Amino acid sequence: MHFKVKKFEELSTLELYKILRLRAEVFVVEQDCVYQDIDNKDQKALHVIGYNNNEIVAYTRIFDAGDYFENASIGRVVVSEKARKYGYGHDLIKKSIEGIQENFYTNQIKISAQCYLNKFYEKHEFKQIGEEYLEDGIPHIAMIKS
Numbered sequence: 001m002h003f004k005v006k007k008f009e010e011l012s013t014l015e016l017y018k019i020l021r022l023r024a025e026v027f028v029v030e031q032d033c034v035y036q037d038i039d040n041k042d043q044k045a046l047h048v049i050g051y052n053n054n055e056i057v058a059y060t061r062i063f064d065a066g067d068y069f070e071n072a073s074i075g076r077v078v079v080s081e082k083a084r085k086y087g088y089g090h091d092l093i094k095k096s097i098e099g100i101q102e103n104f105y106t107n108q109i110k111i112s113a114q115c116y117l118n119k120f121y122e123k124h125e126f127k128q129i130g131e132e133y134l135e136d137g138i139p140h141i142a143m144i145k146s
Helices: 013-030 081-086 088-104 115-122
Strands: 002-007 046-052 055-063 072-079 109-114 127-135 138-145
Touching (some): 013 046, 013 055, 013 072, 046 088, 115 127
Antiparallel strands (some): 127 138
16 A cells, blocks of 8 residues: 545545545445534645555545644544455554654644544554543544654
8 A cells, every 4th residue: 555645735536536435435324424524624634545556445634733633633534444454544544643743743643533443543652531522423532642
């Protein structure tokens, strides 16, 4: 798998379509969660796109401090169902962390993680802060990496 990091304006129409399709497949259909995915934050984000054989199979959007949370952040973390068995999620998080370090010059990163992924993010040195909360009907926790 290889990655590209792009500004919103650099995304082709086809890339944007495939990213939104992947996000809908996982967050809306697979997780059975009706929510407003198109939230006018994509324009501020950098988009970390994972390609395998020219197909988009992994994606996050990353933000500078103040554009989403007080700290830099990673969101919309998604790997296609058929690609999860290859460990691409870990590659994706590593690349997203690198993207924040290279573009926003910080190691302080905050995420809003689905609770069941707590151990996954701990492997990347994120630590839970605060209590569990519901976001779009799904249990989440805030996590920080410094």
